Amino acid sequence: xxxxxxxxxxxxxxxxxxxxxxxxxxxxxxxxxxxxxxxxxxxxxxxxxxxxxxxxxxxxxxxxxxxxxxxxxxxxxxxxxxxxxxxxxxxxxxxxxxxxxxxxxxxxxxxxxxxxxxxxxxxxxxxxxxxxxxxxxxxxxxxxxxxxxxxxxx
Amino acid sequence: xxxxxxxxxxxxxxxxxxxxxxxxxxxxxxxxxxxxxxxxxxxxxxxxxxxxxxxxxxxxxxxxxxxxxxxxxxxxxxxxxxxxxxxxxxxxxxxxxxxxxxxxxxxxxxxxxxxxxxxxxxxxxxxxxxxxxxxxxxxxxxxxxxxxxxxxxx
Numbered sequence: 150x151x152x153x154x155x156x157x158x159x160x161x162x163x164x165x166x167x168x169x170x171x172x173x174x175x176x177x178x179x180x181x182x183x184x185x186x187x188x189x190x191x192x193x194x195x196x197x198x199x200x201x202x203x204x205x206x207x208x209x210x211x212x213x214x215x216x217x218x219x220x221x222x223x224x225x226x227x228x229x230x231x232x233x234x235x236x237x238x239x240x241x242x243x244x245x246x247x248x249x250x251x252x253x254x255x256x257x258x259x260x261x262x263x264x265x266x267x268x269x270x271x272x273x274x275x276x277x278x279x280x281x282x283x284x285x286x287x288x289x290x291x292x293x294x295x296x297x298x299x300x301x302x303x
Numbered sequence: 304x305x306x307x308x309x310x311x312x313x314x315x316x317x318x319x320x321x322x323x324x325x326x327x328x329x330x331x332x333x334x335x336x337x338x339x340x341x342x343x344x345x346x347x348x349x350x351x352x353x354x355x356x357x358x359x360x361x362x363x364x365x366x367x368x369x370x371x372x373x374x375x376x377x378x379x380x381x382x383x384x385x386x387x388x389x390x391x392x393x394x395x396x397x398x399x400x401x402x403x404x405x406x407x408x409x410x411x412x413x414x415x416x417x418x419x420x421x422x423x424x425x426x427x428x429x430x431x432x433x434x435x436x437x438x439x440x441x442x443x444x445x446x447x448x449x450x451x452x453x454x455x456x457x
Binding site for chain 2: 152155160259279280283284287288289290292293294297
């Protein structure tokens with residue numbers, strides 16, 4: 150939200166005929182499957198397909214609701230700050246791959262990304278999506294990190 | 304030059320009262336010293352101070368001339384593309400540190416960087432200045448990579 154807000158105020162200009170595509174990447178479906186693949190409680194030998202698909206459906210529903218909520222909030226921000234043409238996309242998968250693929254597929258002229266600003270240790274475990282994308286995407290990349298007033302020199 | 308040109312056409316707008324600061328970072332002085340620190344040819348026991356300072360001065364002069372030339376070319380580009388207020392700075396040191404320090408010191412609202420777009424191997428040896436800066440600088444960072452029509456998918 151900070152990256153979007155900053156970009157609307159500084160980079161995306163009204164009447165510029167730019168189209169702003171809001172891309173939301175949901176976690177890949179595959180990561181839900183192992184959660185309950187051990188079987189039904191009443192019969193551990195039988196794989197719990199019914200249970201599994203129930204949970205998968207519930208998580209998928211929740212995931213979609215989060216996506217819708219975030220995109221609605223983002224669209225409202227766009228409308229409030231700049232009367233820019235907005236499109237939305239929801240995709241699933243590893244955000245690094247999806248963002249690179251979609252930037253290419255949609256012919257983006259500029260990729261704008263927020264950044265968590267993790268420290269060295271956390272970044273080593275979680276990786277940096279913005280780093281990966283800035284190295285692998287062809288178009289220019291704008292990385293907007295939320296300022297932390299309490300942080301050190303950098 | 305590509306990053307500057309792209310930014311002038313897409314991000315830095317005429318009459319926006321933005322000041323564009325062109326920062327040129329020369330290699331640190333220290334790396335010249337070992338070149339001829341072994342001594343004079345006619346007397347290897349005596350450190351070749353005269354020779355050394357001559358070479359250092361010549362390299363320093365050359366380095367300054369390159370900086371002046373690049374900045375002149377950049378200023379001309381700014382004038383041709385946008386009538387934006389331009390300032391120039393020349394600093395010495397590790398570009399990663401200098402860029403982060405100067406962004407902070409000058410209170411930059413946006414750091415714009417070019418990127419060589421090295422592959423995985425070359426990047427492992429040379430490091431990525433843009434990666435380092437995007438992680439360590441507080442303000443938003445725009446990385447503009449020169450497009451390569453002959454490159455792969457990304």
